Amino acid sequence: MPAKRTLAEELASRQREISVAEFFERNRQILGFDNPQRALLTTVKEAVDNSLDACEEAGILPDVLVEISRLGEDRLKVAVEDNGPGILRREIPNVFGRLLYGSRFHSNRQARGQQGIGISAAVLYAGLTTATPAHIISKVRESPTANVLDLVLDTSRNLPRIVAEDVMLWGDRTSGVRIELTIRGRYQRGRQSPYEYLRGTAIVNPHSRLVLVEPDGTRTTWDRATPELPKVPQEIPPHPHGLELGELMQRLRSSRKPTLGEFLTSDLSGVTRRALADILARAGFTGKEDPRGLHGEAVEKLLEALRATPMAPPSADCLSPIGPLLIKRGLKNVLGPIKPEFYAPPVSRPPKVHSGCPFLVEVGLVYGGELPPDQPVQLLRFANRVPLLFQQGACAITNTVAHMDWRRYGLEQKSSALPVGPVLILVHVASTKIPFTSEAKEAIAEQEDLTREIELALQAAARNLKLHLSRRTRRAMAQEKFAIIRRILPRLAEKTSGLVGKPVPDLDRVITRIMDVVTVEIQGGGKDPSSPSREARIEITNYTARTRHLELFLEVPLEATGPGFRADPPAASVQPEMGRVSWDLLKLSPSERKVFQITWASGAELDPEDVDVFVAGVDEAHLLGADPLPGDWDVRLPAALVEAAEKGEDSAGPLPNPGEEDEEVDYDATERKESVSQNED
């Protein structure tokens, strides 16, 4: 320290600017590059997310290839190639070699990438750990050749530096991008692996075709499950609810609209003509004011008026939810082998708004099968269709699940821990701006509005779980009763009839009397690969004392309803894109039985466990072997069924305990009663 320098000057002389690239170089754990395993995943994730975003923006069904090869101890080459629109030569260096540069940051709509950091961070990391440049190939449709660039990120200036450049013919590819990075990384399967990430991506992006080539040469393909691109989210202005004073001031100051009225209706969303009048009246403005001329108290008054005025909810156009149908489909695709006994109808909440940004929450819940019963529930977290694999403990999704009281819904739980049980929960948050806890985008921060929505969605799913569990208990009891009756009654009847010298009575009627249920039984299939069964029989029997008007619905795997699918009697409706089959209204007298048969599409192998059977027209207390039609079918039931339900015809009092009657059955009385019941009908 020079003798004459004062302390304050000495301290001041140390102050200096920090390049954003230097900052992230020194804090690479913030970007998700803190250990070789996580660094590999982050690299793959940033590249694939970019590819999917680019394809969808350009209206192209994504076809993404990920190749990982080992070059040495902890040294991997990662290549990601897509069929997207490609990147113009002039933008390539900045897109890949500059932090905080991108196309999606300033747009207010759902996208995987939002920060303009991800892929450049991977390039930075490659340079830092292996001193190799990124190798990029890009072709746009209009150019006959592809550009080839080798570039590095210069951290002290946060700018790209091109090391080598060329052009080439790129096979028959119309357009696309390929990036190759050599990084310090470690490949392993299992949790938090590129395999898991791509599998999760496939669940929530069923329109994508994803291929992974692992270092040992194993090639896995996740095929497209639907040829439909999700609708492209539209950019919308921010919604006034949740805007802060400073934000509103900035927006007013930077507005290009001539009047306050136009600012409110064009620079914000949700402000209808009626709301506008309301706002202006409340704040005491005419609407003709110059938005750039408002300051201090005037803006505070405006903000108060905005907060007080009821507003249209934000448009969901800027969001791209997965939807209940595809959530269920995605879960079934992945969970098939573990045969869960129950898929709760997925929940897709309506959009809400936080700090002017619309968002929505979707939840899927699966119970039973081979899910471990004594472990914490499995949680699949997704943000804007991207699986989140790290930082589970830091995530608002995890915390919201843990802080709900799951004991109310039939699961074990220690205070504030994940509940325990054979359950898998999928939570998807879609937003124009996901509040990630860090640039690594692995955990969502706690925000009251958001956690409230997650909680509501979870509660809806949990209520269905509870319903299922109590239904399961009730059904188990009914099935036990049914089994006992069917085993004991014939022997009892035979013996008694012999003793009194009378013919054996019609047992179906007696069963009807005791059981008071409609039963559904499904048979068929078979696991023998040499002669795969392709037919299933569904038997429906009315063991109640009334004639029933019922409808039968099946949900089968998509491939089952392809060419070759047959239903006998012919189904009234087959929706192949949803795997749904239904028949016309069906009339069943007491003790009457009807049989339905389906034949699988050619090539598909039938497994009766893949068939979900639903029955409408009888409440679930009187239904055995099938479920009531869930809400997500959204079927308009015939008036007769609705009427029956409204009349509450099933709510007859409890039957006498059959166990008490076993010893002393009065067949005559039984028959008499039955006749009375029939006459009533």
Next chain:
Amino acid sequence: MPAKRTLAEELASRQREISVAEFFERNRQILGFDNPQRALLTTVKEAVDNSLDACEEAGILPDVLVEISRLGEDRLKVAVEDNGPGILRREIPNVFGRLLYGSRFHSNRQARGQQGIGISAAVLYAGLTTATPAHIISKVRESPTANVLDLVLDTSRNLPRIVAEDVMLWGDRTSGVRIELTIRGRYQRGRQSPYEYLRGTAIVNPHSRLVLVEPDGTRTTWDRATPELPKVPQEIPPHPHGLELGELMQRLRSSRKPTLGEFLTSDLSGVTRRALADILARAGFTGKEDPRGLHGEAVEKLLEALRATPMAPPSADCLSPIGPLLIKRGLKNVLGPIKPEFYAPPVSRPPKVHSGCPFLVEVGLVYGGELPPDQPVQLLRFANRVPLLFQQGACAITNTVAHMDWRRYGLEQKSSALPVGPVLILVHVASTKIPFTSEAKEAIAEQEDLTREIELALQAAARNLKLHLSRRTRRAMAQEKFAIIRRILPRLAEKTSGLVGKPVPDLDRVITRIMDVVTVEIQGGGKDPSSPSREARIEITNYTARTRHLELFLEVPLEATGPGFRADPPAASVQPEMGRVSWDLLKLSPSERKVFQITWASGAELDPEDVDVFVAGVDEAHLLGADPLPGDWDVRLPAALVEAAEKGEDSAGPLPNPGEEDEEVDYDATERKESVSQNED
């Protein structure tokens, strides 16, 4: 979209640069400003951390005032004032109004602030939520007046904008800074409050004086517990271990040293003359090469040589550990009211290195008292002397605690959850670069080297816990035995003596025979506030069959050893700064008892539970009512004691079961044996 524009051009036109301030404005949860409660804490924390850093760098004992006042619903004014060196006028705008600008980012030593983001982020947040500028007063010693500036952060350019400026006389303050911010925030006490943050700061910064004024006017002062400033961490060059290839290349390229030899010894730390020769020989260099002239394979060879060469560990000069003594003191200060039964000797690990950055881990562990026995352990996390209050679930400290098997150490634990028990664990990580998971600096990222050190430190503390728990069990058994013997023997002796017509024998000798322990009893104190006791008696009795050479040590509260403190017999050593008292070697024959008395310093009220008693010269199996001297005392024991311990004189075989003898005591035989023992001595 203009008709002639291609898709690729359209997409390219959307690409643009993102200002770092815009980025953080949109992602303010990353900086710790995502809800009003957390935003308040982050604001206080950033300001206080800066104040403490500045004071310590300038060699000033910190005196920091935090005032929080309520201006309206969710609108708070936060003022933080320090007695630091102040900031020169020309640096004020950049320090407070520009992200990624600071003095500590490029220096390689421990500091609270490292990123050059914190306080400017608070200014950004204030502007965003309340549209008010930051109000800053700063005075350096050399200037008679203080500068007063009102400034805001212009997010689109990430530059400060001065709104108003003035100078003023600032009372009798020599130097210092005061910042006032108006923010959207919510004040509450409890977990994650400014109160908790300052309390935690006081624990690990006992040299600071902190004052908090809450919105309701409550004023809390945490006084300095020591007048000694921690040693100022020195800046050192990075250590070669853990350097990546790309990092090494950059350092070579930007080196100002003329030769490779000088680069290695001056631009890196830990490279001794001997290591240098080794490195050069391994890599095949002379040391005369120009560091900027090395490329490709040459650098790879150099890196291999650096990795293969044994190197001096990094100097700890760049770190400022709290140290075992102050950890214990800090914990005792805070936990006093809950009277823990055991403070494990704090663990302070030697420095290690990760990616060229030295770091070290310290752990304190407390057991029992009023800590809840059926709750997860309480975890106090600290990074560079700063309490971490949020994101516990995301932190490597938490995960390391949860993944250790605590059942081995006597605590309950579900797999991979925090253990359950009346335990509080303090973990402090000190590093030249803490790998935080985000800019909010609330959780530490998982890094193998770091978690390994945390684990080792926790294991050391846990072993002491286990020792304590088994000692406690053993002692409880011994005490029970002692109590029974003291109750039964006199009655037995009286009755038997009466029967045989002999006098009652000396029971101490019999007790000695049966117990074979040295007992320590402490009496005194009392909780009556009207007549506070100021004296304590320590009675030490040798109920073993040998003459003992012992030393007695006390640890008492610091204030107890102030003026007025007396020890009778006079203590051989009193260390008031550590609250430690010890006496000279003490000789106790079998059955002999000695009494020591201490008198508290005037004004201090004695509580015997505040006195820790340690005895050297007898192993813990033969000691009742005191603990063996713990390792952190670092006392050189007299040769006689060491010798005795080495000869293992206490390891006599087990005594006959006293229970079997109770019915049939042969007093003569007992006395004979006692005499033999005495002669042996």
